[in-house]
Ligand SMILES: O=P(O)(O)OC[C@H]1O[C@](O)(COP(=O)(O)O)[C@@H](O)[C@@H]1O
């Protein structure tokens with residue numbers, strides 16, 4: 370295996386022709402993400418032995434208690450990218466505002482901005498359940514050499530040049546797309562290299578798994594209640610199976626392999642849903658579509674939504690094509706719920 374399979378580094382170089390970036394800037398950027406993932410992975414694996422569990426005692430702009438691992442992962446990804454002067458700006462779920470990166474000469478000739486959810490599934494850190502990291506990459510829209518602006522980050526998802534996630538689970542995997550399909554790489558901890566283990570991921574068109582926090586059922590829009598009833602009905606290949614890990618990355622990963630749908634709709638506690646359009650929904654939507662899946666807010670294609678705020682939330686329906694379309698049919702019966 371170690372001698373046959375391509376490493377992630379080799380795969381990135383082999384696919385440079387896809388990146389329309391002759392300078393190697395994009396390859397170096399992916400390599401920096403890969404490095405930061407390894408550093409975070411090392412800490413995650415020792416979570417019970419080092420002081421990385423529990424609350425960090427701070428609250429982020431989302432109003433959430435930051436976990437120590439949220440803060441640590443954010444620091445590692447930010448510093449790894451900033452120190453390598455590989456991007457011109459970063460926006461993070463854990464940072465109030467976007468960060469402008471100026472090179473040693475005070476300017477920055479890089480053309481990419483990165484948006485990250487440094488640690489996804491924070492509620493699972495202390496209970497040893499798999500968590501992840503999510504990243505999304507765009508070309509800036511403002512002139513190279515000038516400081517980045519908000520408009521560089523508020524781009525619709527269909528302009529992403531790459532997106533991916535790391536899942537820190539039974540094994541650690543990095544899964545990404547640069548618009549030419551989705552590939553998965555597994556970390557060999559003994560060698561410290563990611564190897565191509567899952568080439569060309571594809572969502573099964575239809576699946577039998579639905580992932581949703583049913584604890585919020587009473588607050589769900591009627592379309593979602595109707596769709597859940599449909600999933601639980603004893604008919605055709607139903608009832609489906611309910612599986613919910615509580616880490617978007619892990620639920621998405623399982624559903625991409627087995628066939629399924631993940632839903633985080635609006636609810637009384639989250640009138641616009643919970644998940645962040647820029648750090649979570651857009652990158653997972655790009656991956657889903659590149660793997661023949663679909664991603665909507667119940668009504669619209671996620672990647673066509675024009676972002677208006679850095680930390681905006683949207684409802685999220687993502688997974689196997691036919692399942693997301695079926696859920697959309699139920700939502701369409703209640704057009705008033707499209708204006709969340
Ligand atoms: O506990 P809930 O409300 O079901 O929410 C779980 C969802 O929230 C998230 O944890 C949000 O992500 P963060 O952990 O990055 O804040 C998702 O990973 C997960 O799917």
Ligand SMILES: [Mg+2]
Nearest residue numbers: 486489490649
């Ligand atoms: Mg998250």
Ligand SMILES: [Mg+2]
Nearest residue numbers: 462486488489
């Ligand atoms: Mg997070």
